[in-house]
Amino acid sequence: MTPFVNTVVVGGGQAGLAVSHYLTDHAINHVVLEQADRPADAWRNRRWDSFTLNTPRWQSRVPGVRYGDDDPDGFMPKHEVVAHLDELARRLPVRTRARVTNIRRYGGNGCYVIKTSEGETISARNVVVATGLYQSPKIPALAQDLPSHIKQLHSDTYRNPDQLLPGAVLVVGSAQSGAQIAEELYESGRKVYLATGRAGRTPRRYRGKDANWWFARMGQYDRKVSELPSPKAKFSGKPHISGTKGGHTINLQQFARDGVTLLGRLAGVEGDIVRLKGDLHDNLATADRAEAEFVKAVDSYVASTGMSAPAEALPLLREGFDQGILTELDLAAAGITNVIWATGYDWTP
Structure with missing residues (x-):
């Protein structure tokens, strides 16, 4: 006889476990059906080693787990996230x-029939699909045109600098993942080239908060x-923002000061030559403008509410604008042996 449950939850990640907690x-x-060997597979196996949440603990709580009361403003590293999700999963009907x-x-009875890869059939009145929409690493088609000796990784499979070949690294994409990976790489001693995009910048702290x-x-959320x-x-x-090192601001202008070569977006690849768009300074201006808008919004809020918050002037860095705009990058001449695609994820049907 086909077993019956009221609800099947598909996916044992943080969303599926949270749903299971409330059920x-x-x-x-x-029952929660998870295709991986253990729950929280994305957190466990698809984040780099030093990955740390950018949201403070008070904003990152998983329902049903108590943690972070001694450091609500701190930031959870990957292993801590996994540990809390494991703790939650042990109390729930999760099948891996x-x-x-x-x-x-x-x-016509409104029920669903769910089949698994093991040939099992389950009947349920409700199904909650908690698998996430964007799960497939997105890599531009021009990646196929790179020389075969270049090691290519997506941020989904990047773990640490030791994973890479000796030599310089081209990181493509400067939103949160790309910026954080680029920072880790150049602080480890690697020469880094960063192809930037239009992501903004938010200071980690401003006026004491x-x-x-x-x-x-x-009310932004x-x-x-x-x-x-x-x-x-x-x-x-x-x-751009980071929860590592206790939380700090990531600024592409600071990257330039520290020796990172900033580039515009990729336009094409021909052998060892990567063609680039001339939008670097526009991208830097976009990030600076986002920070300025944030500062203006906070200052206006403080003034309108009369709350007490110490005045602060953020550092004004310009080193990125001092770098010339490259329209081509010779991979061989630059000693680039690795490319990391921090280009996000595609929708998974």
Whole structure:
């Protein structure tokens, strides 16, 4: 006989585990089906070693787990995130190595039939798909034109500098992942070239508070899609910021001061020559402008509410603008033996 449960949750990541937690609280019979060997697979196996959440602990809590009370403003490293999700999963009906291969309606009774890769069939009144939309690493087609001796990794499979071949590194993409990986690489002694995009910048702290505290206080996280500049705005790149080292600001201008060669976006590849767009200074200006807009919003909020917050002037760096705009990069001449694609993820159907 086909087993029946009220609800099947597909996916044992943070979303699926959170759903399971609340179903358990309401005594609703259910099962979580996770295709990997263990829950929280993306956190466990698809983040680099030094990965740290950019949101402080007070903003990153998983329901059903107590943690971070002694350091609510600190930032969780990857291993801590995994440990808390493991703790939660141990109390929930999670089944691993159970990949869902098919979901379909059964007759007219409103139930679903769920089939797994092991040939099992489960019947359920409800199905919650908690697999995430964007799971497939996105790598531009021009990657195929790079010389075969170049080692290529997506940020999804990058782990640490020791993983790379000796030589310089070209990091493509300067949103959160690309900027943080580039910083780790040049601080490890690597020569780094960074192809920038239009991601903004947010200071880690301003006027005595974390940037996320200000965003929460000013209601930014409560905005609806209809209140954004455009519906596409919710998919825009995350600003440069980091939770590592106790949380700090990431500034491409500082990268230039520290010896990183900043580039515009990639336009094409012909042998050892990478063609570049001439938008570097526009990209830097976009990041600077985002920080200026954040500062203006906070200052206006402080003035309008009369709250006490010490005045602060953020450093004004310009070294990125001092770098010439390159339209071509010779990989061989630059000694580049590695390319890391920090170019995000595609929708997984």
